[in-house]
Amino acid sequence: MPVKDYIRKRFFPHIWCPGCGHGIVMQGLLNAIEELEIQKNNIAMVSGIGCSSRIVGYLDFHTLHTLHGRALAFASGVKFSKPSLKVIVPMGDGDATAIGGNHFIHACRRNIDMTAIVMNNRIYGMTGGQFSPLSDVGIYATTAQYGNIDHAFDIAKLAKGSGATYVARSTTYHVTEMRKYIKQAIAHKGFSVVEILTPCPTYFGRKNNMKSAVEMMEFLKNNTVPIGSKAMEENPKLVERGVFVNEPKTEYCDGYDKILEKAYIAVKGAQS
Amino acid sequence: MEGKIRFVQGNEACIEGALYAGLNFFAGYPITPSTELAEHLSVRLPQIGGKFIQMEDEIASMAAIIGASLTGCKTMTATSGPGFSLKQEALGFAVMSEIPCVIVNVQRGGPSTGNPTHVSQGDVQQAKWGTHGDHAIVAVTASTIQDVFEMTIEAYNIAETYRTPVIILLDEVVGHMREKLIIPEQGVIPTIGRLRTAVKPGVDYHPYFPREDGRLPMSDFGDKHRYNVTGLFHDMWGFPTGKPEEIHKLMRHLVDKIDSYANKICKYKEFYLEDAETVLISYGASARTALEVVHYSRKRGRKAGLLELQTIWPFPQQIVREVCAPAKRVVVVEMNMGQVLQEVKASVNNPNKIFLCNRIDGTLITAEDVKQVIRTIQGKGV
Numbered sequence: 132m133p134v135k136d137y138i139r140k141r142f143f144p145h146i147w148c149p150g151c152g153h154g155i156v157m158q159g160l161l162n163a164i165e166e167l168e169i170q171k172n173n174i175a176m177v178s179g180i181g182c183s184s185r186i187v188g189y190l191d192f193h194t195l196h197t198l199h200g201r202a203l204a205f206a207s208g209v210k211f212s213k214p215s216l217k218v219i220v221p222m223g224d225g226d227a228t229a230i231g232g233n234h235f236i237h238a239c240r241r242n243i244d245m246t247a248i249v250m251n252n253r254i255y256g257m258t259g260g261q262f263s264p265l266s267d268v269g270i271y272a273t274t275a276q277y278g279n280i281d282h283a284f285d286i287a288k289l290a291k292g293s294g295a296t297y298v299a300r301s302t303t304y305h306v307t308e309m310r311k312y313i314k315q316a317i318a319h320k321g322f323s324v325v326e327i328l329t330p331c332p333t334y335f336g337r338k339n340n341m342k343s344a345v346e347m348m349e350f351l352k353n354n355t356v357p358i359g360s361k362a363m364e365e366n367p368k369l370v371e372r373g374v375f376v377n378e379p380k381t382e383y384c385d386g387y388d389k390i391l392e393k394a395y396i397a398v399k400g401a402q403s
Numbered sequence: 404m405e406g407k408i409r410f411v412q413g414n415e416a417c418i419e420g421a422l423y424a425g426l427n428f429f430a431g432y433p434i435t436p437s438t439e440l441a442e443h444l445s446v447r448l449p450q451i452g453g454k455f456i457q458m459e460d461e462i463a464s465m466a467a468i469i470g471a472s473l474t475g476c477k478t479m480t481a482t483s484g485p486g487f488s489l490k491q492e493a494l495g496f497a498v499m500s501e502i503p504c505v506i507v508n509v510q511r512g513g514p515s516t517g518n519p520t521h522v523s524q525g526d527v528q529q530a531k532w533g534t535h536g537d538h539a540i541v542a543v544t545a546s547t548i549q550d551v552f553e554m555t556i557e558a559y560n561i562a563e564t565y566r567t568p569v570i571i572l573l574d575e576v577v578g579h580m581r582e583k584l585i586i587p588e589q590g591v592i593p594t595i596g597r598l599r600t601a602v603k604p605g606v607d608y609h610p611y612f613p614r615e616d617g618r619l620p621m622s623d624f625g626d627k628h629r630y631n632v633t634g635l636f637h638d639m640w641g642f643p644t645g646k647p648e649e650i651h652k653l654m655r656h657l658v659d660k661i662d663s664y665a666n667k668i669c670k671y672k673e674f675y676l677e678d679a680e681t682v683l684i685s686y687g688a689s690a691r692t693a694l695e696v697v698h699y700s701r702k703r704g705r706k707a708g709l710l711e712l713q714t715i716w717p718f719p720q721q722i723v724r725e726v727c728a729p730a731k732r733v734v735v736v737e738m739n740m741g742q743v744l745q746e747v748k749a750s751v752n753n754p755n756k757i758f759l760c761n762r763i764d765g766t767l768i769t770a771e772d773v774k775q776v777i778r779t780i781q782g783k784g785v
Binding site: 139141142171172173175177187188191192193194195196197198201204205206207208209210211212213215216233234237387390391393394395397398 | 428430446449450452454456458459460462463464466467468469470471472473474475476478492493496623624625626627629630631632633634635640642643
């Protein structure tokens with residue numbers, strides 16, 4: 132099925148700025164879904180608030196555009212009540228790790244079968260360029276006019292430490308790789324996280340001496356390396372791309388099925 | 404009424420009512436004095452194939468039941484004051500996106516952590532205005548175990564009929580006291596199911612285009628129609644809009660769909676009101692005290708009566724106005740600083756004859772408290 136068949140054309144044009152990476156992620160996501168041959172009716176896409184969260188409105192799935200940071204909590208309700216649905220949660224970095232940090236780590240811990248796609252542009256775009264938990268020290272933002280003093284999260288390590296059973300990182304420059312990880316994540320049984328570094332030329336670029344979208348894409352190309360790359364030894368500031376975790380663990384809805392069995396046996400026992 | 408007889412707490416009666424109404428998804432977080440709801444449902448729901456999940460916090464619990472309602476479940480979360488504050492954000496989302504769900508608030512003393520194990524009725528106005536922005540809401544309450552059961556069923560019926568979150572405002576006394584409960588056979592008390600759209604697959608379904616009667620047939624997530632749900636002002640497709648005329652229309656719809664049906668929604672009980680000179684207005688645990696005072700007064704030939712409110716929001720203005728008009732004096736009996744008092748005063752022509760009898764120390768208001776206030780009003784001293 133061509134990509135255009137997954138789109139709600141009625142609601143275009145989209146709201147994203149020229150040079151934004153969210154459209155690249157959206158296409159990668161649709162390509163992955165197409166390759167996995169998942170029916171549109173079997174996908175629920177749940178998002179929070181922010182530029183990236185607007186993805187859901189443009190796509191022809193069951194879509195739920197919720198509250199800032201709360202997408203994974205709403206999505207848990209959707210998935211747990213109807214486990215036959217594939218649940219995909221597009222999120223921003225502030226959405227996932229600041230206001231939604233608690234929901235994020237607990238979704239990882241619970242290992243409920245959903246996929247979080249975290250679009251990390253290291254800035255709050257929709258509200259006009261404030262620093263996020265991913266901005267890191269020294270970055271300039273509209274609320275860090277003297278330079279940021281907040282240390283950054285590492286989303287992949289955070290997800291791994293919290294118990295997610297599939298964790299990968301890529302960028303919007305490495306489109307083929309990004310699509311591969313999204314595909315693996317959706318196919319994975321359990322809670323999966325794909326962090327995608329994506330450019331925000333309008334706010335991050337303008338404040339941090341990257342004047343154009345092309346410059347920002349080059350930054351993603353030149354400052355990320357595959358996991359285990361020797362370049363990391365010489366320059367520890369580089370960011371690793373690749374699959375950090377891919378392991379089986381009892382999925383939450385499967386675990387609940389065991390509770391149903393026990394409860395059923397308890398009722399039968401009481402009746403006999 | 405005939406049926407299975409049980410001797411249960413108010414919190415358990417609430418569970419029985421919810422299961423009778425078809426509850427099959429609960430998400431919660433531990434908090435006193437509502438915890439029995441979560442504990443018992445963690446046993447009961449799996450026995451009927453339903454879902455129970457303990458979430459990471461109150462916010463997530465509220466969010467999860469909205470998500471589950473969209474797949475067609477009848478849902479509940481339960482909490483008390485501090486948790487109710489946290490749920491307000493997602494409660495507003497359910498209002499805006501018109502998702503049926505039920506929130507139980509077993510009230511304790513506030514503000515803040517307040518008085519966790521003691522009674523209060525301090526969340527009446529929060530139930531109405533806790534979430535931001537103009538909106539209508541439904542809140543029900545009860546003073547007996549049988550009424551907790553029946554009003555819980557009513558809460559689900561209202562939630563489904565009007566596509567709205569419904570708040571069940573219990574209090575610590577009603578939640579924890581035990582009384583006889585009769586659970587009738589299924590079908591004796593009517594239960595209302597989800598109104599689903601008849602629009603065929605492939606035909607444009609407008610999830611937010613109200614029928615002539617204001618109702619909006621739903622389609623389950625995972626079913627034949629795919630549509631968008633958002634907390635932003637939205638058009639008939641559920642897609643965000645900034646158009647003034649669409650914003651105005653949706654705002655009116657959200658308020659009118661409840662307030663226009665206030666007389667149909669509002670439930671109350673009348674005791675000895677026909678010739679009452681002293682009218683007591685109360686609800687929840689304090690209504691038990693008020694009724695005791697009415698019985699006491701009647702035995703002594705004094706014309707006292709009670710209007711017990713079972714629906715607090717929308718506020719039952721019409722019956723309050725009618726009942727207060729012929730009365731010489733009206734006493735609102737409640738365990739807060741006068742949260743229903745102000746609504747009663749706003750509903751009547753002569754607010755000067757409306758008085759408050761309250762207790763705010765975490766103990767149940769007593770008959771002596773009420774009698775003293777009546778004596779004072781009548782100039783008989785204390």
